[in-house]
Amino acid sequence: MKITDAKVFVGGPKKNYVTLKIMTDQGIYGLGDATLNNRETLTAKYLQDYLVPCLIGMDPRRSEDIWQYFYRGAYFRRGPIAMAAFGAIDIALWDIKAKLAGLPLYELFGGKSREGAMVYAHATGADLDDLIESIENYVAQGYKAVRLQCGIPGMPSESYGVSSKKENSKHFITNFLGDKPKEEIWDTEKYLRYMPGVFEKLRVKFGPDLKLLHDVHHRLLPREAAEFAKEIEQYKLFWLEDPTPAEDQEAIRYIRQHSTVPIAIGEVFNSIYDCNKLIEENLIDFIRVACTYAGGITHVKRIVDLAGLHNVRTGFHGAPSHSPISMAAQAHLNAWAPNFGIQEYLVLGTPECDALFPSKHKLVDGLFHVSDEPGLGVDFDEKEVEKYEYSLGFHPVTRLVDGTMWNY
Ligand code: GCO
Numbered sequence: 001m002k003i004t005d006a007k008v009f010v011g012g013p014k015k016n017y018v019t020l021k022i023m024t025d026q027g028i029y030g031l032g033d034a035t036l037n038n039r040e041t042l043t044a045k046y047l048q049d050y051l052v053p054c055l056i057g058m059d060p061r062r063s064e065d066i067w068q069y070f071y072r073g074a075y076f077r078r079g080p081i082a083m084a085a086f087g088a089i090d091i092a093l094w095d096i097k098a099k100l101a102g103l104p105l106y107e108l109f110g111g112k113s114r115e116g117a118m119v120y121a122h123a124t125g126a127d128l129d130d131l132i133e134s135i136e137n138y139v140a141q142g143y144k145a146v147r148l149q150c151g152i153p154g155m156p157s158e159s160y161g162v163s164s165k166k167e168n169s170k171h172f173i174t175n176f177l178g179d180k181p182k183e184e185i186w187d188t189e190k191y192l193r194y195m196p197g198v199f200e201k202l203r204v205k206f207g208p209d210l211k212l213l214h215d216v217h218h219r220l221l222p223r224e225a226a227e228f229a230k231e232i233e234q235y236k237l238f239w240l241e242d243p244t245p246a247e248d249q250e251a252i253r254y255i256r257q258h259s260t261v262p263i264a265i266g267e268v269f270n271s272i273y274d275c276n277k278l279i280e281e282n283l284i285d286f287i288r289v290a291c292t293y294a295g296g297i298t299h300v301k302r303i304v305d306l307a308g309l310h311n312v313r314t315g316f317h318g319a320p321s322h323s324p325i326s327m328a329a330q331a332h333l334n335a336w337a338p339n340f341g342i343q344e345y346l347v348l349g350t351p352e353c354d355a356l357f358p359s360k361h362k363l364v365d366g367l368f369h370v371s372d373e374p375g376l377g378v379d380f381d382e383k384e385v386e387k388y389e390y391s392l393g394f395h396p397v398t399r400l401v402d403g404t405m406w407n408y
């Protein structure tokens, strides 16, 4: 069996999805996602210029060997662009493998460990009342877990993940489009003073069962994060995400020494070598890698297995930058993983998105049910993608009140 061609497409409704389609001499094709948020043209170019020409003529069933060929062949190790490009190829090859077997992908991992995998949605509010409304809306839809982000009184600009305008705050999704990064100003003291009270009020309002998550988005210093984690321990969060930037792993140890709040880290990681110490030394509770950013199913499954040995559960990244293809790859891993924790899931299912990526996966009462179609269970409409053009976008940049550059 041989790979005969591979095409890269860039475009989608409000997102520059980078979609890879690998064709074979047996008529079966596989789909992969290489959407590296706000750097999409780079993964597309990496695939087109360096990887696709080598793929032609390879045996698509040899996904492990192909992964090693590209990873070792790059000489320069890791990095988000390369790993996302390898990830797209790998996802597409697993799609082909499962279609060849006539089985949904999860069967190749060892079958289902659960029928529905718990997801969390993003509840946001310009202020606390607004946030409560947003949470109520998800609870009414059957969600069992929500991530909550709240506007901070007196914060000089929008906080991470929150709109300052009440009317768009409920289903707020950050708009990255524009020809320069937007600038945000961050005031740590105001945040630390206000947020614990938010958790307290939400616990009283929603009771003990609703799972509450919160993303600090890399904004705190280790000592501040430790103090914060200690203070909010009593509100029993499901997780506290990215309290400090993940590259300083000693900082996580420091937080750990002061609090038992569950810590979730890893959305910016692209390799097992970014997180093996965090996992092996039990410094985190949830690993947040994504199939696209961390080298595809082959590599992420290795991380999941390592995590399982150390009681670290999965909580794959699922921001809207992931196309339904990588979300499907993660859904199959979630159906199988014995150490599954939760999946971030922001409703991708607009009519435009469904037209571009038809699938039978479904979300029922806050649980993701993976489809039983052979392969990933997601298709891609090449005609539909012609409607979309690439638009430039950037992550915002953040400064402290005195102008110092900080972490978005
Ligand atoms: C999350 C993330 C995102 C990131 C975005 C950056 O937990 O969903 O923090 O919201 O900001 O993915 O590209």
Ligand code: MG
Residues within 6 Å of the ligand: 215, 217, 241, 242, 267
């Ligand atoms: Mg995050």
